[in-house]
Each structure stands twice: as C-alpha cells, then as structure tokens.
Amino acid sequence: xxxxxxCLVFLALANPVCAAKLxxxxxxxxxxxxxxxxxSVRGVYFDQLKIILEDTGTSYEVAVMPWARAIAxxxxxxxxxxxxxxxxxxREKLFKWVSPIHIDRNILVARRxxxxxxxxxxxxxxxxxxxxxxDYTETLLETLGFxxxxxxxxxxxxxxxxxAGRIDLMPMSESTFKxxxxxxxxxxxxxxxxxLGLACNKSVPDEVIAKLQARLDExxxxxxxxxxxxxxxxxxx
Numbered sequence: 001x002x003x004x005x006x007c008l009v010f011l012a013l014a015n016p017v018c019a020a021k022l023x024x025x026x027x028x029x030x031x032x033x034x035x036x037x038x039x040s041v042r043g044v045y046f047d048q049l050k051i052i053l054e055d056t057g058t059s060y061e062v063a064v065m066p067w068a069r070a071i072a073x074x075x076x077x078x079x080x081x082x083x084x085x086x087x088x089x090x091r092e093k094l095f096k097w098v099s100p101i102h103i104d105r106n107i108l109v110a111r112r113x114x115x116x117x118x119x120x121x122x123x124x125x126x127x128x129x130x131x132x133x134x135d136y137t138e139t140l141l142e143t144l145g146f147x148x149x150x151x152x153x154x155x156x157x158x159x160x161x162x163x164a165g166r167i168d169l170m171p172m173s174e175s176t177f178k179x180x181x182x183x184x185x186x187x188x189x190x191x192x193x194x195x196l197g198l199a200c201n202k203s204v205p206d207e208v209i210a211k212l213q214a215r216l217d218e219x220x221x222x223x224x225x226x227x228x229x230x231x232x233x234x235x236x237x
Contacts, residue, residue: 026065039064103194107189109187112185128148129171141171
C-alpha cells in the first residue's frame with residue numbers, strides 16, 4: 001500500500017496539471033456571469049473556462065462572492081484564480097494570466113432623466129461616481145483623479161445607488177449597459193477599453209497556465225469563443 005501511495009504521489013508531482021486543483025472565484029455580473037437558483041454558474045466567461053479546464057483535465061471548484069473578496073483570494077491564496085479580471089498594468093505582475101476571455105469597452109453611465117453633460121473625462125470629475133470595491137475601475141478612477149468616488153460592495157448595490165440618485169455616474173461594461181432597460185440609463189462617455197482574463201495566484205504551476213492558455217487560444221482560433229458569445233447574443237469586440 002505504501003508503494004502504491006508513493007507511486008501515485010510521484011505521478012502527480014510529475015504531472016502538475018493532473019495534481020493541480022484550481023479554486024475559481026467570481027461575481028454575478030450580468031450578462032456575462034449568471035448564477036442559477038441552484039447556485040450553478042453560467043455565462044460567456046464561465047462557459048469558456050469550463051471547456052478549457054475540462055479539456056485539459058484540470059480539477060476545479062467555482063464560488064460566487066463579492067468581487068473584492070474574489071480578487072483578494074486570488075491575490076493571497078494558493079491555487080486560487082478570479083474571473084473575469086481586467087488585465088491592467090497594475091495587475092500584470094500580481095498574477096499568472098489566461099486571457100483574453102473578453103475584450104470590452106467600459107463606459108460611464110448616467111440615469112436617462114438627468115441634465116448631466118459630459119464632453120471629456122475632466123467634465124465627468126464634477127460628478128459623484130460609484131463603483132465596486134476591488135474592481136479595476138476603483139483604481140482607475142483614483143489614478144485619473146476623480147475626487148468623488150463612492151465604493152460599494154458589489155455591482156447590484158452600486159447600480160441601485162445610481163437608480164436612486166445617490167450617485168451620478170457609474171462605470172460598467174458596454175454589453176452590461178446594453179442589457180439594462182434603455183429608458184432608464186444612457187451612455188455618457190468611454191472610460192477605458194480593456195482585456196479580461198483568468199487571473200491566477202502565482203502558486204499555480206506554469207505548466208497549468210500554459211495548457212489552459214493553449215486551449216483558450218484554440219477556442220479563439222476555431223471560432224468556439226465567438227459561438228459562445230453568439231449563444232448569449234453578445235458582441236465579442
């Protein structure tokens with residue numbers, strides 16, 4: 001029995017992909033990330049990751065939580081990965097990356113029935129802007145010098161603040177904006193354009209990252225990624 005156990009351990013160490021179990025963390029972020037009443041996760045992000053994880057034989061678990069906690073776990077805890085994470089210059093060296101699972105335009109959104117008039121990001125700085133704790137836009141707004149930034153726990157809380165008039169503007173994905181009621185909100189100005197991916201703790205073996213990236217590259221090349229976006233009636237930039 002001892003010899004068998006030794007051999008199994010040896011084989012696992014010899015093949016990090018088989019030995020690795022990834023703990024994926026994410027948030028509910030319609031229309032990209034959705035959670036069913038049974039707790040299951042689906043959407044354009046997870047559907048891609050499910051394929052590349054299963055096709056490479058990588059064991060995984062997925063948990064939904066507020067984004068600040070999701071990204072914090074990927075930063076500090078071994079074998080944890082967060083999706084979909086904006087691949088910014090500030091984050092580049094903090095993680096090992098599998099990307100892109102999306103390239104998106106982030107815009108500032110206002111309530112439709114307001115007199116907000118923004119011609120530049122400098123104009124936007126006059127207004128109260130709300131975002132989510134741990135989201136890359138929190139850092140971006142700070143870097144750009146926005147003086148009135150309200151930080152909420154998650155997307156839904158921030159959107160509620162915008163609806164209630166407690167904030168004036170809110171950054172969000174272009175596709176997320178298009179999924180909202182057209183009579184309620186309007187686009188004001190582009191904030192940024194970014195690549196999103198799976199951000200993994202540096203403890204994840206390079207071999208695991210390489211295999212996942214190679215399979216994602218195949219999904220993009222053979223049109224599977226586009227078909228997943230089409231399934232949800234979303235545009236892949």
